[in-house]
Amino acid sequence: MDLFVNILLGISIAATPLVFAAIGELVVEKSGVLNLGVEGMMIIGAISGFAVTIETGSFILGILASIVAGALMAFLFGVLTQSLLANQVATGLALTMFGLGLAALIGQDYSGKSTGDFPKLDIPFISDLPIVGPLIFGQDYLLYLSIILVVAVIWFFNKTRAGLIIRAIGENHDAAHTIGYPVVLYRYYALLFGGACAGLGGAYLSLVQTPIWVENMTAGRGWIALALVVFAAWRPGRALLGAYLFGGITILQLHSQGFGINIEPQILAMLPYLATIVVLVLISRDKTKVRLNAPASLAKSFYAST
Template identity: 60%
Template sequence: MDITVNILMTIATAATPLLIAAIGELVVERSGVLNLGVEGMMVMGTIGGFGAAYLTGNPWIGLFAGIALGAIFSLLFAVMTLSLATNQVATGLSLTILGLGLSGMMGTNFVGLPGERLPNLYIPVLTDIPVIGRLLFGQDPIFYMSIVLVIAVAWFLFRTRTGLTLRSIGDSHTSAHALGIQVIRYRYLAVVFGGACAGLAGAHLSLVYTPQWVENMTAGRGWIALALVVFASWRPLRVLAGAYIFGAVWIGQLHAQAFGIPVPSQFLSSLPYLATIVVLVLISRNKRLTMMNTPASLGQPFVPDR
């Protein structure tokens, strides 16, 4: 039973950064912006979180530093794509490459150093409940933030007037502009929110998942988060389910290697990415499912008065 609980806790830990990054990207894409720079923003949050926590000795400062770096990087993306109307795909890819290179340069002096870890929650009596105690009341703080974030985003998008406005911009920015809605302003806020979520997801990796700094430690999680948004058909609760499915695949391949299953380790390590490809192929075959919730203006630049 202890082994089962430990596996479930590691699945939750592995799923949390995927969930946070994906839910932030979902809000961005609901506004009609396609941000392919999630990986770069995540890795900047990773080095920001680790570096600030190591230098101050306070993991909470590291957490906020990771969020801030992700938001700053997303603001750069917003200026390029929203104010200067550059191509969103090319800009996102460029920022990912920039983030990977810049984080590697910033983290040169942190390689091999011990990190500061965010402690897990402990509530007397509740955390000590057999089996469910550690699962429900003994996780790291960012795990609970991720659950609250999903609920808050779902409520915001489908239960508030502002959320309806944001979705209307994603469906038709021209019509929204004709109604007097400030399209660029809403998209700026959505992009910065998505970047902050990516930074938080990255900080989780270096403060909870593996409290150390290793170059390119996001290992493609930003791309998986992008795939999760499509997998979930742009619905927050489906993102939650998808993140835990991918988290289970990620942890499953690690345990398979530990148990000595006679399969090449390279193949097991590729399973999370293989699962991503398979899911996207299956979804793409169902055009009705793909188009059902896809923002109609996704990836299209908008320039007022042009």
Template identity: 60%
Template sequence: MFGIDPVTLAAALIAASTPILLAAIGELVVEKSGVLNLGVEGMMIMGAICGFIACVTTGSPWLGFVAGAAGGAALSLIFGVLTQFLLSNQVATGLALTLFGLGMSALMGEDYTGINPPLTPKLFPEALRQLEVVGPILFGHDLIVYLSVALVAAVAWGLARTRTGLIIRAVGENHDAAHSLGYKVIRIRILAILFGGACAGLGGAYLSLVRVPSWTEGMTAGAGWIALAIVVFASWRPWRALIGAYLFGGIAALQLRLQAAQIDIPVALLDASPYIVTIIVLVIISTDRTRAALNAPAALGRVFHASG
């Protein structure tokens, strides 16, 4: 196709999409519990720097990923305390969290620019990765890529089929009803927020440890906002979030490859294409009002106070 190898394109697409997929699946669970956390960008960049520092200091990429998730979760805890216990506005708190994360990570990362982290090993042996077509696409990645897909499956199954999932959804749909049934609304939401923070942090760490790999101030460059858009794009369905993330990563990877293959397509249009696709999809989704309304958690963004 146009002198572009679809196999390497697919492999590049998966790697480019993993950070936003991780952040999106975490945010999806947060929103399913009725909380809107707009601080994804801030949590991602905190994950990127915490993961990078841990990886460079210890020499272990795995400790890096754990630290990235922990960094994102730690930042999300600030959000959780402010919004769940002090009942602050979720939108404003989330935006503040992004600003705080960007500034804090720049401060923490001052001494870490221009360093190359230890490389993250691929999961499968060389023989499998050398297979035609399926090798690079299915077996050519590191653990985190498979983990991200497994996480989507786990969230899809967990939300739909388990008691925990039912409780999370109940809290997200009607927190007063869930409360009167005896569920700890605040505790459940805090846990969901922590999960979302850890996922975003892991996505950030993937950016600084695998995709680039190096630390740079502000290196998430809007990935967190794309993850937020993907949750809406997916109408809060986990597998659709995977499709959305791969679509986004795919277009980004494709446009660079079209240029490299010297296909005559306006570059500016290509650069803008992921955003155009998002707008089109959002328009299509929102034209079907009933379905969109059915999927959005009813208590999304509303403050809960156990007074009634």
């Protein structure tokens, strides 16, 4: 039973950074912008959160720093793609390369240090219950935040005016502009939210999952988050589900030895990447369905001629 609980705990911890990054990117893509720089924003979030936590000794300040840093990276992306109309694919790649380099540069002085354990929810008696105690009432605070965030985004898109406007802009920015919605402004808002979420996802890696700093520690999770958005067909609930599925695949490699499966560790390490490809193939097969689900203005530049 302990093994079972441990596996479920492992899955949720592996999934949470993906939940943050994917839900942020989902909002961005709903507004019609494709930001391929998730990996770069995540790694910047990871190092900012880690560095500030080490310097100040405060997890809260560290997390705030990761949010701000991720949003700043996204702002840079916004200036280039929204104000200067640069190609979104190329700019996203630039953001990732720049982010990985800058994070390594900042992180130089921080390798080998550790922030210690991240605080967990601890309700007397309830958190000590078997199974449900550690799984539902004893996780770290950020994990609860990630779930709340997903619910909030569902509510935002379905029940608020701003959510509807963002969806409209993502479907047809010219029409939205004609009605009088400030397309570029809303896209900036969406981008900043996406950056903040990616930054949080990065901080989760460096503060909760493995409280040490390692260069390139995101290891492609930003890209997997991008694939998750496609997998989710741009629906927040399915993004959450997808992230937990991927968390499961990641955990498989840690526990396979425990099950007596003897495969080379590199092959197990390939699993999340191969799974991403398989998932993309399965989801994208039906062209019409993808076209119906994807925001129609995705990755197109908007220029108001009047």
